[in-house]
Structures are given as structure tokens and as C-alpha cells.
Amino acid sequence: MKKQKWFGSLLVNGALVFLVLVWSIPTMGLFVSSFRDRFDIQTSGWWSVFPHREWQQVAVLDPKELGLDPNTVMQVEGVEGDFKQLREGVEAGNKRVQWIGNKRLGRIEVQEQVWTVNWNFTLDNYKQVLLGRDTEITKDDGSVEVIPGQDMTQAFLNSLAVSIPSTIIPILIAAFAAYAFAWMTFPARRLMFIIVVGLLVVPLQIALVPILSDYSKIGLNGTFLAIWLAHTGFGLALATYLLYNYISTLPREMLESAFIDGASHFTLFTRMVLPLSVPALASFAIFQFLWVWNDYLVALVFLGADPNNKVVTQRLADMTGTFGNAWHILTAGAFVTMILPLAVFIGLQRYFVRGLMAGSVKG
Amino acid sequence: MAQLDSGGEHSASAGSRALAWLVRLFLAIIIPLIAFVVLYWGFIFLRDSDAPKWVITLVAIVWGVGGFAVLYWVFNGIVEKLPKPWSGRLLPFVFVGPAMAILTWYLALPVYRTFWLSLFARDGYPPGFSPFLPWTWPAGIQSSEFVGLSNYVTTFTEPLFQIAIRNNIMWIVFGSTLSVVFGLLVAVLADRSKFERVSKSLIFLPMAISFVGAGVIWRFMYVVRPEGTPQIGLMNAVTVALGGTPHPWDKWVEIAPWNNLFLIIIVVWLQAGFAMVLFSAALKGISEELLEAGRIDGATEVQIFFKIMIPTIMGTIITVWTTIVIFTLKIFDVVWVMTGGQFGTHVIATLFYRQSFTARNAGVGSAIAIVLLAAVIPVLIYNLRQFREQESF
Numbered sequence: 001m002k003k004q005k006w007f008g009s010l011l012v013n014g015a016l017v018f019l020v021l022v023w024s025i026p027t028m029g030l031f032v033s034s035f036r037d038r039f040d041i042q043t044s045g046w047w048s049v050f051p052h053r054e055w056q057q058v059a060v061l062d063p064k065e066l067g068l069d070p071n072t073v074m075q076v077e078g079v080e081g082d083f084k085q086l087r088e089g090v091e092a093g094n095k096r097v098q099w100i101g102n103k104r105l106g107r108i109e110v111q112e113q114v115w116t117v118n119w120n121f122t123l124d125n126y127k128q129v130l131l132g133r134d135t136e137i138t139k140d141d142g143s144v145e146v147i148p149g150q151d152m153t154q155a156f157l158n159s160l161a162v163s164i165p166s167t168i169i170p171i172l173i174a175a176f177a178a179y180a181f182a183w184m185t186f187p188a189r190r191l192m193f194i195i196v197v198g199l200l201v202v203p204l205q206i207a208l209v210p211i212l213s214d215y216s217k218i219g220l221n222g223t224f225l226a227i228w229l230a231h232t233g234f235g236l237a238l239a240t241y242l243l244y245n246y247i248s249t250l251p252r253e254m255l256e257s258a259f260i261d262g263a264s265h266f267t268l269f270t271r272m273v274l275p276l277s278v279p280a281l282a283s284f285a286i287f288q289f290l291w292v293w294n295d296y297l298v299a300l301v302f303l304g305a306d307p308n309n310k311v312v313t314q315r316l317a318d319m320t321g322t323f324g325n326a327w328h329i330l331t332a333g334a335f336v337t338m339i340l341p342l343a344v345f346i347g348l349q350r351y352f353v354r355g356l357m358a359g360s361v362k363g
Numbered sequence: 364m365a366q367l368d369s370g371g372e373h374s375a376s377a378g379s380r381a382l383a384w385l386v387r388l389f390l391a392i393i394i395p396l397i398a399f400v401v402l403y404w405g406f407i408f409l410r411d412s413d414a415p416k417w418v419i420t421l422v423a424i425v426w427g428v429g430g431f432a433v434l435y436w437v438f439n440g441i442v443e444k445l446p447k448p449w450s451g452r453l454l455p456f457v458f459v460g461p462a463m464a465i466l467t468w469y470l471a472l473p474v475y476r477t478f479w480l481s482l483f484a485r486d487g488y489p490p491g492f493s494p495f496l497p498w499t500w501p502a503g504i505q506s507s508e509f510v511g512l513s514n515y516v517t518t519f520t521e522p523l524f525q526i527a528i529r530n531n532i533m534w535i536v537f538g539s540t541l542s543v544v545f546g547l548l549v550a551v552l553a554d555r556s557k558f559e560r561v562s563k564s565l566i567f568l569p570m571a572i573s574f575v576g577a578g579v580i581w582r583f584m585y586v587v588r589p590e591g592t593p594q595i596g597l598m599n600a601v602t603v604a605l606g607g608t609p610h611p612w613d614k615w616v617e618i619a620p621w622n623n624l625f626l627i628i629i630v631v632w633l634q635a636g637f638a639m640v641l642f643s644a645a646l647k648g649i650s651e652e653l654l655e656a657g658r659i660d661g662a663t664e665v666q667i668f669f670k671i672m673i674p675t676i677m678g679t680i681i682t683v684w685t686t687i688v689i690f691t692l693k694i695f696d697v698v699w700v701m702t703g704g705q706f707g708t709h710v711i712a713t714l715f716y717r718q719s720f721t722a723r724n725a726g727v728g729s730a731i732a733i734v735l736l737a738a739v740i741p742v743l744i745y746n747l748r749q750f751r752e753q754e755s756f
């Protein structure tokens with residue numbers, strides 16, 4: 001019985017560890033690669049940073065000196081093979097003999113398998129991505145290739161300028177509205193709230209073309225104000241709904257006694273309701289911040305007009321288009337876009353989870 | 364002016380009352396004015412300035428957040444100065460008005476406007492497109508060619524759209540099912556493990572990553588190199604090590620439509636954590652007595668899972684499922700970054716983008732957006748019905 005229990009626990013933990021590994025490996029690969037030398041990334045897998053066995057050259061022999069005829073079966077260093085086999089490399093125990101080059105001008109390499117790690121780490125990728133420095137690379141054939149730097153710093157600042165107001169503005173507006181829905185009586189209150197609930201799941205695609213045309217009419221395209229308002233509009237229904245659910249559960253007596261003391265709605269809201277709602281505000285704030293920071297479509301549509309205002313997701317997507325195989329840039333760039341949401345997420349996970357519990361259907 | 368004169372001739376108390384009233388009037392006008400001027404300056408600065416980026420960023424944040432707060436403060440101040448019955452009647456609208464105005468402009472009206480747009484031919488915006496805005500469209504981009512439902516016919520008869528519908532169904536079926544299954548699996552496993560916190564955090568972590576970032580991560584997983592050269596993408600390295608041949612996975616057009624699965628995996632990777640967190644909380648809510656009773660009756664752990672746990676948390680499963688279905692229905696970023704819709708991977712949202720913004724065919728684009736909307740209407744009705752059942756509002 002005890003043995004069975006032990007076996008069950010092993011099975012559970014084993015399966016869990018396996019899943020966790022599968023889930024973490026993709027991110028780990030990106031993270032490790034972003035610190036690898038640009039040449040290494042292109043020629044070996046990122047997992048070569050782990051100890052592994054690799055063929056390493058220990059001696060080079062000249063076939064002519066050894067008097068070998070590539071057109072026959074050759075015997076060298078204790079192995080035997082014709083030219084074709086030697087080109088592939090003939091293994092014998094811990095040793096491999098390989099013919100490098102063509103028949104006439106070739107050489108023979110003797111290699112041994114050794115344990116090794118590829119720890120040629122560098123910060124150059126980040127420098128290039130963040131400082132926007134152009135790098136010149138002299139290729140094998142002597143031509144010089146200039147790789148333009150990626151000014152992710154600017155995009156990072158843009159992302160901040162987009163995300164922070166796009167997080168706080170909808171919360172402010174939604175908190176006022178939620179307060180009104182919860183504590184005030186006014187005509188069409190129920191109808192208005194039904195509209196809010198109905199709009200929870202409306203896909204934002206429906207709004208892009210009309211709003212873009214309004215923006216171009218009033219010259220707002222490509223400005224921060226444009227995207228703040230857009231994110232506010234698309235996040236507001238959920239924010240109002242969640243904050244209403246929270247604010248309406250605050251104790252009624254407390255608010256009524258504050259009223260009797262002569263407090264106005266505005267002071268009641270700013271002095272009591274807002275401070276009491278901090279948990280709900282925080283969880284929605286994290287939710288909205290991650291959503292806005294990670295958004296690509298809304299930025300693409302409303303900020304696309306101004307290249308100076310591009311956010312990190314846009315910049316990264318551009319890079320995948322133009323430097324689809326420059327993995328040293330892409331991995332570092334991707335990590336730059338991820339660093340802040342990951343920090344927020346890890347630091348404030350508890351609030352975020354609470355926000356998810358409260359409901360998370362968003363249009 | 365007349366009031367000032369008359370104030371001077373009367374008694375001191377009346378004079379000071381008039382003065383106080385004047386000051387209030389003055390403040391009521393000048394403070395909003397100052398507020399608006401400052402906000403306008405901020406806007407002009409942000410639009411035209413070439414100050415260092417971080418200065419602009421800082422100004423943008425202060426201006427954006429502060430501006431909205433000031434607007435509420437000003438409007439509230441004005442309404443509170445009004446006579447009592449009026450301020451009581453108007454104040455709720457100061458509170459709820461901005462939210463409703465923005466929701467109307469950004470979501471409610473666009474439903475109607477996009478539908479209207481979908482009935483017109485491609486060359487620009489139709490008359491009455493912005494009925495609530497005073498300005499009209501410049502001549503030249505106006506379209507008056509009403510085409511009725513023909514954009515919808517075009518949409519549904521186009522082979523690419525049929526592919527997109529097929530792919531979206533794959534996304535919905537596999538994306539939501541796999542997310543729910545993995546989420547549930549991890550939740551159940553973690554519940555019985557000592558490493559619950561760590562393992563849940565690690566599975567949850569991808570939720571913080573953007574689709575574009577995840578796109579780069581998985582492009583790197585799927586990188587393909589010619590046979591015989593070292594593979595730098597993990598998927599192909601493993602495949603080759605196991606004796607297979609390298610494939611471009613998500614761009615592997617020979618196995619279409621199944622190459623979509625390699626895109627769907629990315630979203631499962633991102634979303635399983637979300638499902639897991641909700642399931643985990645629901646599982647913890649199941650009473651220990653209920654599980655114990657099952658065990659005493661001799662049920663195996665598997666039976667307990669299927670006969671007790673699943674039925675108990677069915678509500679949560681449906682909620683999570685619906686959320687992910689809505690989410691995958693609108694999937695855009697992943698496909699756009701990974702394949703751009705090539706290799707038979709278009710979905711409705713990428714076709715929408717292509718038609719609306721690349722091909723500038725707003726009529727067909729809008730028709731596609733309406734199709735997206737139609738797909739979520741059942742959920743919308745369900746939400747409203749749920750709301751009506753709540754008695755408290």
C-alpha cells in the first residue's frame with residue numbers, strides 16, 4: 001500500500017515536472033540565445049550551452065605525406081575506408097577520422113569526442129538592439145555588410161507612454177461609472193448597464209475602420225491620444241463591469257453615514273470608495289497593462305502612421321519581417337519586449353490571479 | 364459690469380455676497396478655461412515637440428492621466444455649483460457620462476457603422492458613415508455605390524475565406540480543447556504535488572508574453588535548416604536526432620491544414636496557464652468530505668476525477684471554454700507574425716486586416732468583421748440572460 005502511494009506520488013511529480021519543462025523550454029531557448037554570439041546562434045543549437053560531447057580536432061595529417069591514394073580503400077590512424085566514407089568520417093571508439101576538402105588538396109583530420117560547453121556569451125545583441133548601433137560585419141568574401149541597429153529603447157519608451165495612460169485612464173473612467181451604477185439613482189441606469197454587459201464580448205475588429213476614419217478626420221492618427229482612447233474604449237466595458245461588481249459590495253451603511261455627515265458624492269468617491277477598491281483596481285490594472293503592452297493589432301492600426309511612435313510589439317514584428325533569420329537580434333529584441341510584463345507579472349501575480357477570477361471575457 | 368456697479372451702491376454685506384458670487388462665477392469660468400488651455404498646450408507639445416523621447420514620454424503620461432482626472436474634477440465642480448435639484452439630477456451623468464460616451468463611440472456605434480459600411484462598394488466611405496460627427500468626408504473618397512449584401516456573397520464565395528473559416532474552426536476546436544485539457548491536467552497534478560506554487564507559476568508565465576514575442580519564441584523553435592547541416596531549432600533538432608527529416612512545421616504546406624496545429628500549439632502554450640489558474644481555484648473549492656466519501660466508497664482516483672471533480676467544476680470549465688473560444692475566434696497576432704496568413708493559415712481576423720488595411724477594401728473587410736460579430740452573438744445573448752437573472756441590480 002505504501003509502495004503504491006510512493007509510486008503514485010512519483011507519477012504525479014514526474015508528469016508535472018515533464019509538463020513544466022515542456023512549458024519552460026521555449027522561453028529558456030530564447031533567453032539563452034539572446035546572450036550567444038551571433039555566429040554561434042547560426043551554427044549550433046542553443047542547447048550546446050549544456051555539457052555535451054563534441055568532436056574536437058586533435059591532429060591534422062597530410063594524405064600525400066602518408067602516401068594515400070583517394071581512389072582506393074585507405075588505411076589511416078587505425079581506420080579503414082574509401083574516399084566517400086572518409087568524407088563522412090569514419091569512427092573508431094572515441095576517435096573519428098575525416099577527410100576534409102577534395103581529393104587533390106584535402107587533409108585528414110583526427111578528432112576526439114570530448115565533453116564541452118559552448119559558453120561564448122556576449123551582450124552585443126542587446127547593445128545592438130537597445131542602442132541602435134549599426135554593426136559592420138566583414139564577410140568571408142571580404143564584402144562589408146552593415147546591419148542597422150534596432151532602436152528598441154525608443155520603442156520601449158513609446159510602449160510606456162502608451163501603456164501607462166491606457167491603463168489608468170480606463171480605470172478612472174470605469175471607477176466613476178461603476179460608482180454611479182452602484183450608488184446613484186438616475187434614469188436609464190439599468191439600460192446603460194445592459195449596454196455595458198452587452199459590449200463585453202463585442203470584438204474590437206468591428207471598431208477599427210470607423211474609428212480610424214474618425215481619427216484621420218480630426219488628425220489624431222498616429223498620436224498617443226488616439227491609442228489611449230482606443231484602448232480605453234476597448235477595455236472600458238470589462239473595467240466597468242468588474243469594478244461595479246466590487247464597488248457594489250462595499251458596505252452601504254458606511255457610505256450612508258458619510259452622506260449624513262455632509263460629504264458630496266465626489267469626496268465620497270475619492271476619499272472612501274477609491275481607497276477601498278484598491279484590490280479590484282490593482283487587479284484590473286495589471287490585466288489591462290499586460291493587455292495593452294502586449295497588444296499588436298490596435299497599435300498597428302492606430303499608431304502605424306507615425307514611425308517615431310512605434311511600440312515594442314510593432315518594432316519586434318517589423319524585425320521578424322526584415323531580419324527573419326537574424327536570430328541574435330530577434331532573440332534579444334523579443335526579450336526586451338518581454339522583460340517588463342514578466343517583471344510585473346511575477347511581482348504582482350497574486351493580484352493578477354484575483355483579477356482573472358473576477359471574470360475575463362473581453363472583446 | 365452692471366452687477367458690479369449695483370453691488371457697490373448697496374450695503375456692505377450685500378456687496379461682499381455679490382463679490383463672493385462674482386469670484387465663484389469667475390473661478391467657475393477661469394478654472395475650466397485654464398484646464399482646457401493647459402490640456403491643449405499639452406496636446407500641441409506632444410504632437411509637435413522634438414524633445415528627447417523620455418521627456419515626451421513623461422509629459423505624455425502626466426498629461427494623459429492628469430488630464431482625465433482634471434476633466435472629472437472640473438465638471439464635478441461646475442455641476443456642484445448649480446442649484447440643488449439640478450446638481451442632484453446632473454451629477455450621475457458626470458460620473459457615468461464619459462464612460463457611456465466612450466463606449467458608444469468606440470464599440471456601440473461602430474457596430475452599426477461597420478454594418479453600414481459593409482453594404483457599400485470598395486471606393487471609400489459611404490454617405491452617412493459618420494452620422495454623429497458634423498464634418499463630412501472630402502469629395503473623392505465618398506462612395507455612393509450601394510451594393511447590398513454582395514460583399515457578403517464575395518466573402519463567403521472566396522476560397523481564401525472558406526479556408527479561413529475552416530482554420531478558425533480548427534483554432535476553436537483544438538485551441539480551446541487543448542488549453543482546457545492541459546490546464547485541467549496541470550491543476551490536478553499540481554494540487555497533489557509539493558511543487559505546486561513553482562510549477563503553477565512556470566506554466567502560468569507565458570501569459571505575460573505578447574503574441575509577437577511568443578511568435579519569435581516559436582519561430583525559433585521551428586527554425587529549419589537544410590538536411591545535413593546542424594539544426595538550430597529545437598523541434599527539428601529533436602526530429603533529426605530521432606531519425607526524421609527536418610520540416611518547416613507551421614510553414615509545412617504539404618500537410619495543410621494540419622500545419623495550423625503548430626500555430627495553435629503556441630496559443631495553447633500561452634493560454635493553458637489561464638485555464639489552470641481558474642481550474643485550480645475551482646478544485647480547491649470542492650469539499651474535502653465529498654472526495655473522502657468517494658474514497659471510502661472505494662472509488663479510484665480516476666473515478667473520483669471523472670465522477671466527482673469534473674461534474675463539480677463543470678461551471679468553471681464552461682466559463683473557461685467560452686472565454687478561450689471567443690479569444691481564439693479573434694486570433695490575429697500569432698498568425699500575422701508567424702506566417703502572415705500564407706501556407707493555408709489565414710484566419711478570419713487576418714483576412715479582415717488584409718481586406719481592410721492592406722487591400723483597402725473596407726466593404727469586404729467590414730463584412731468579415733460583421734461575421735466575427737455574428738459568431739459571438741450567442742455568448743452576448745447568454746451574458747445578457749445571465750444578467751437579467753440577477754435580481755439585485
